[in-house]
Amino acid sequence: MSLFVTELRRLAKRRVTRLLLVLLVLGLAGVATAFSFSSHKLSKEVVAAAQVEADHQYRQAVKDWERTVADCDAAKARGEATEERFGPNCGRDWQPQPEMFDPKWNLPYQFDFRAEFPTFIAVFAGAVALFAFIVGASFVGAEWSTGGMMNLLLWRPKRLAVLGTKMAALLTTVLGVTVVLGAFWTLAFWLIGRYRGTTVKVTAGVWRSIGLDGLRAVGIVLAIGAIAFALASLGRHTAMALGAAVAVFAISEIGIRIAVGVLSIPFGDRYVLSTYAQAWFMKQVKLFDYDACQFAKGQCEPAELLVTWQDSALVFGLGAAVVLVAAFWAMRKRDIA
DSSP, X not given: OOHHHHHHHHHHHOHXXXXXXXXXXXXXXXXXXXXXXXXXXXXXXXHHHHHHHHHHHHHHHXXXXXXXXXXXXXXXXXXXXXXHHHOGGGGGGGOOOGGGSOGGGGSOOOEEHHHHHHHHHHHHHHHHHHHHHHHHHXXXXXXXXXTHHHHHHHHSOOHHHHHHHHHXXXXXXXXXXXXHHHHHHHHHHHHHHHHHEEOTTOOHHHHHHHHXXXXXXXXXXXXXXXXXHHHHHHHTSHHHHHHHHHXXXXXXXIIIHHHHHXXXXXXXXXXXXXXXXXXXHHSEEEEEEGGGOOGGGSOOOOEEEEEEHHHHHHHXXXXXXXXXXXXXHHHHHSOOO
């Protein structure tokens, strides 16, 4: 039996892998189920009821306006000052108009698959990325901390091949989980849109765009899994990856934000990892420098900086490459015992 197949089976049989997979499936299913109840199909009856409600609100507003004008005229006849209370001309210039009461405001929420599903791809990617991180870190971290890696290297003394095969088994498993669950996730929200929302204007081009979003989700999940694996291998413990993740989050999302705010650095968010994660899924993010404006001199268009998904690919790609190279270099040089 090949080492790759052996590692696949070992990863699949680990209790933490199975537990996290069950929790992931239950979590995603819970989100989809709960969301399905929040969406409502806008039938002709529902739209008609919304129009009736808007017409009623308009008529009631007109009655209230007429009563206010009459009260103002009566107050004027008594010699009272009315402008402060009722406004100039007794508010006659503020007569409600039908267009002020859009029936859409009375409609319940309806899920639009075309417009909203890309956001749920990002939600799915976040959940699966967390699964990939914990499984990837614990897979190799447990091997180091329990002595399993040393025993394996006695059987297969080629260090880089062993570590590379382990990572290949991890990424293959994560890829399979992402693709399978991603297909069910897409189907679930398509059905929500079909029966409790809307799927209008979902063309072949929309499906291509969704497919590209899905590929970006797969890419970020695999990258996070590989980074977690490499960090745990570097530190020879699962806690190394978890600690590094907490440190990066604290530095990026707290430390850097505070620093750029204190130093008034233009476009400070370009130094924050969450900006690149957002740009990865939204294709691009615009940053604005309002400090460059002097509003006392009139209207000002703030300076803009565009962060694209290509920038995100460069940042995350370089980060993953550095950690992976360090992990394999350490594996090649350091003492195993």
